[in-house]
Amino acid sequence: MVTVSDYAGLKPAWCPGCGNFGILQALNRALVEMEIEPHQVLLVSGIGQAGKLPHYTRGNVFNSLHGRPVPPAIGAKIANSELIVIAISGDGDAYGEGGNHFLHAARRNHDITYLVHNNQVYGLTKGQASPTSDVGFITKTTPYGAASPVNPIALAIVSGASFVGRGFAGDIDHLSNLIKRGITHRGFALIDILQPCISFNHKNTFQWYAERVYKLEDESYDPSDKKAAIEKALEWGEKIPIGVIYKGDLLVYEDQLPALSEGPLVKQIIDPRRVEKLLAEFM
Amino acid sequence: MPVDFNFMVGGEAGQGVQSVGFLLAKVFARGGYHIFADQDYESRVRGGHNFFRVRVSDGKVDAIAEDVDILIALNMDSIELHQPNMVTQGIIIFDGEKVKGISGNNGSLFSIPLEKLAEEKAGAKLMINTVALGAVLAAVKYDLNILNTVLVDWFGKGEVADRNIAAAKAGYDYVQSEQKGNLRKLKPLSEAKRMLLTGNEAISLGAIAAGCKFMAAYPMTPASSIMEYMAAKSKEFDLVMVHAEDEIAAINMAIGAAYAGVRAMTATSGSGLCLMVEGIGLAGITETPIVIIDGQRPGPAVGLPTRTEQGDLQFVLHAHHGDFPRAVLAPATIEDAFWVTINAFNWAEKYQLPVIILTDQHLASSYATVDPLDLSQVSIDRGMLFSEKEDDPLEYLRHRVTKSGISPRAFPGLGKALVVTDCDEHDEEGHLTEDAGERTAQVQKRLRKLFSLKEEIGTPKKYGPKKAETTLIGWGSTYGAIHEAVDILCKEDASVNMLHLNELWPFPAKAVADAVSKARNSYAIENNATGQLARLMKAETGYDVSGRILKYDGRPFTPAFIAQAVRKERG
Numbered sequence: 001m002v003t004v005s006d007y008a009g010l011k012p013a014w015c016p017g018c019g020n021f022g023i024l025q026a027l028n029r030a031l032v033e034m035e036i037e038p039h040q041v042l043l044v045s046g047i048g049q050a051g052k053l054p055h056y057t058r059g060n061v062f063n064s065l066h067g068r069p070v071p072p073a074i075g076a077k078i079a080n081s082e083l084i085v086i087a088i089s090g091d092g093d094a095y096g097e098g099g100n101h102f103l104h105a106a107r108r109n110h111d112i113t114y115l116v117h118n119n120q121v122y123g124l125t126k127g128q129a130s131p132t133s134d135v136g137f138i139t140k141t142t143p144y145g146a147a148s149p150v151n152p153i154a155l156a157i158v159s160g161a162s163f164v165g166r167g168f169a170g171d172i173d174h175l176s177n178l179i180k181r182g183i184t185h186r187g188f189a190l191i192d193i194l195q196p197c198i199s200f201n202h203k204n205t206f207q208w209y210a211e212r213v214y215k216l217e218d219e220s221y222d223p224s225d226k227k228a229a230i231e232k233a234l235e236w237g238e239k240i241p242i243g244v245i246y247k248g249d250l251l252v253y254e255d256q257l258p259a260l261s262e263g264p265l266v267k268q269i270i271d272p273r274r275v276e277k278l279l280a281e282f283m
Numbered sequence: 284m285p286v287d288f289n290f291m292v293g294g295e296a297g298q299g300v301q302s303v304g305f306l307l308a309k310v311f312a313r314g315g316y317h318i319f320a321d322q323d324y325e326s327r328v329r330g331g332h333n334f335f336r337v338r339v340s341d342g343k344v345d346a347i348a349e350d351v352d353i354l355i356a357l358n359m360d361s362i363e364l365h366q367p368n369m370v371t372q373g374i375i376i377f378d379g380e381k382v383k384g385i386s387g388n389n390g391s392l393f394s395i396p397l398e399k400l401a402e403e404k405a406g407a408k409l410m411i412n413t414v415a416l417g418a419v420l421a422a423v424k425y426d427l428n429i430l431n432t433v434l435v436d437w438f439g440k441g442e443v444a445d446r447n448i449a450a451a452k453a454g455y456d457y458v459q460s461e462q463k464g465n466l467r468k469l470k471p472l473s474e475a476k477r478m479l480l481t482g483n484e485a486i487s488l489g490a491i492a493a494g495c496k497f498m499a500a501y502p503m504t505p506a507s508s509i510m511e512y513m514a515a516k517s518k519e520f521d522l523v524m525v526h527a528e529d530e531i532a533a534i535n536m537a538i539g540a541a542y543a544g545v546r547a548m549t550a551t552s553g554s555g556l557c558l559m560v561e562g563i564g565l566a567g568i569t570e571t572p573i574v575i576i577d578g579q580r581p582g583p584a585v586g587l588p589t590r591t592e593q594g595d596l597q598f599v600l601h602a603h604h605g606d607f608p609r610a611v612l613a614p615a616t617i618e619d620a621f622w623v624t625i626n627a628f629n630w631a632e633k634y635q636l637p638v639i640i641l642t643d644q645h646l647a648s649s650y651a652t653v654d655p656l657d658l659s660q661v662s663i664d665r666g667m668l669f670s671e672k673e674d675d676p677l678e679y680l681r682h683r684v685t686k687s688g689i690s691p692r693a694f695p696g697l698g699k700a701l702v703v704t705d706c707d708e709h710d711e712e713g714h715l716t717e718d719a720g721e722r723t724a725q726v727q728k729r730l731r732k733l734f735s736l737k738e739e740i741g742t743p744k745k746y747g748p749k750k751a752e753t754t755l756i757g758w759g760s761t762y763g764a765i766h767e768a769v770d771i772l773c774k775e776d777a778s779v780n781m782l783h784l785n786e787l788w789p790f791p792a793k794a795v796a797d798a799v800s801k802a803r804n805s806y807a808i809e810n811n812a813t814g815q816l817a818r819l820m821k822a823e824t825g826y827d828v829s830g831r832i833l834k835y836d837g838r839p840f841t842p843a844f845i846a847q848a849v850r851k852e853r854g
Contacts, residue, residue: 010714038701039676039695039696039698039699039700039701040696042543042695042696044539047706052715054703055703055705055714055715058701059701060695060696060701060702060703061701061702061703061704061705061713061714062539062542062569062704063704063705063706063707063715064535064539064565064706065535065561065562065565065706068531068535068561068565070532071499071527071531071532071533071535071536071539072535072536072538072539072542073539074525074536074539075497075499075525075535075536075537075538075539075540075541075542075543075547076539076540076542076543076695077539077543078497078523078525078536078540079496079497079539079540079541079543079544079545079547080543080544080545080694080695080696080697082696083543083695083696100528100529100531100532101528101531101532103528104527104528104532257517257523258517258518259496259517259518259520259521259522259523260523262521265496265497265521265522265523265540265545266496266543266544266545266694266697267697268496268521270493270494270546270663271494272492272493272494272658272661272663273658273659274520275488275491275492275656275658276658278488278491278516279478279488279655279656279658282478282479282480282484283476283477283478283479283655
């Protein structure tokens, strides 16, 4: 029986009231409800306030470089396909520094779950604009206003991700459920999570999000329709959809690898003598 | 009379220079000869000028020669560029109906209607290269049947092989009937079975034998063929090769796989390694074993993309900020590349650090014959592993401070132990910390690993008289050329020997200092512009070399070039 206490990690060093607490709680709840034990999980994070999350729960942890949680997560998943691999980033980590990895992980549709804490601002470096800051957002590095933001949901869908969702750190039940669906999904699952930053984003506040988000589960919305999903991905402003925006049955990268059919690579035996048959090719 | 015979195939990219050269090398290797063959090519798919040299010898050779005995000229440029290297009785084989207006020593010009014969006897113009191969073999009175079996192995039994055999026979017969004089003789020596392989193939075989299960890389000359070989064998050997979106992803993927418990590697060239530098430090602080192949080519930036250099030594010694241990190895020969790769995987895991293997375009794409690799000599050492039978998994500390600096590894998901690590400074458990004491303990623990690793570094290779006036110092792929230069100079009664390193970091300072202290003169022979090993020697031993013999035109050393440079230096 897995309980919440199994996931009691170090004391968070986040600001009191930070949206990250809701995400941490939702993730822990999802893992407990799925009866997953900490040693079965690998959390790979990058750098930023979001990157610290794995230390505040329990599991195997690879806290990677800025922008890079996705590549080591892919490597680890291929090395041990039995691991439940969850990559964790903030918006700067995922969509700025790690943009190329994000696109290509979605394209290749690796079997990992990617949680992106999206507070539309840099927290760790104290308040600069991020790739998802709203247009015109004024910060010390954008005194004349931020340029247009990227649309991670649309990017993920057109890049080939097979599961694209959006959650809200202020709705833990909904988010926890979404994370469960992301973990269960086979293929690349992006969950972009709207997260208020109480210290540096005074525009996109808890209130701001709470007034705008609405749940797709409450509508007659079909996430398997890719065109409709792209249209839904463009919705931002007065109304912001949360829930599963796209879910498709697409080719999974790991399923194309014949080496994985014999079980996890990490369990394969090393035998140098097997190379004997290759030597003849060079005679 | 010892046999030392040099063939050259020259032509444009796309004319089949590589396949003719390779088949020639194969045919003589099958006949019991030792081979060293190198490829000189431009960064283009069609046109330009490429050549492939095949040195055939009855003794072991590890370097190219400058002289050419037989030139197969697929175009006019080949004749104009390489005629000066022809020996007095050299033979140039060309298609006189296509390449016209050749002047020079007509006695050695074998004009053969290659294209016409290909069309008439094999039914395809495409077969001109095979006609030329047959002609070459007739010019040295070699056994055509050996070529026939190679063609069957190459193309598989069937019509294509049959037509190639007919094309080869046409060339062979033409030379036999039309060129009575001036023929040379190279008869098959023995049935000795040797492998003919490139440096990159030796590395790939080494990686597979060492149990590498994961590779991620981004294509880059001269490393791409390692990716391709590993991918081709991935099904048979339960390994995965990921063609990543860029070099940054590649090294980070390899690190993730290694953290999860498999042997992992990446391969690139200097400017790809520039992108990977952050990964070197990540492997350093997270103590993740990875093997990085750097196939050097002339830099900076894109430099000369298809050519050779040893310009990355100082770069890989220092790449990344901060202090942490790493190992740097540089295979001396193609056979050595296999063993160095095995060693690299063992050291990476035993000491939990990044190991960089420095090869270069010359070693990567040259062919040599080697005796069949003795796989019973391959040992696998995965280093200290955490045992849940002996220790409580709940007490597991990934970065436990130990006397040796080595903390037993556990792999995520294989037991109850939680494997925690961080690119931030971390405590013993792996969680980030800013504590001054923990920081100091972790830095020291990591650096302590270098002391034990240093014990493993072998004595540099020596060759020639034990005591000599002059010592030639080299590292990596120049081994063969320096080795032979010593032979050339010793025959002239010069007192010369060689000191050669294939393990460069941790630096074997004492062994090197002892060796050079005996010589009156020492010359660093390096394929770079500043003498990077000479600088490393100075830094680690305080010793100044007497001179530097450097080459940085993108072309490899020849023994004759080194011998001449040494003569000049010695006055």
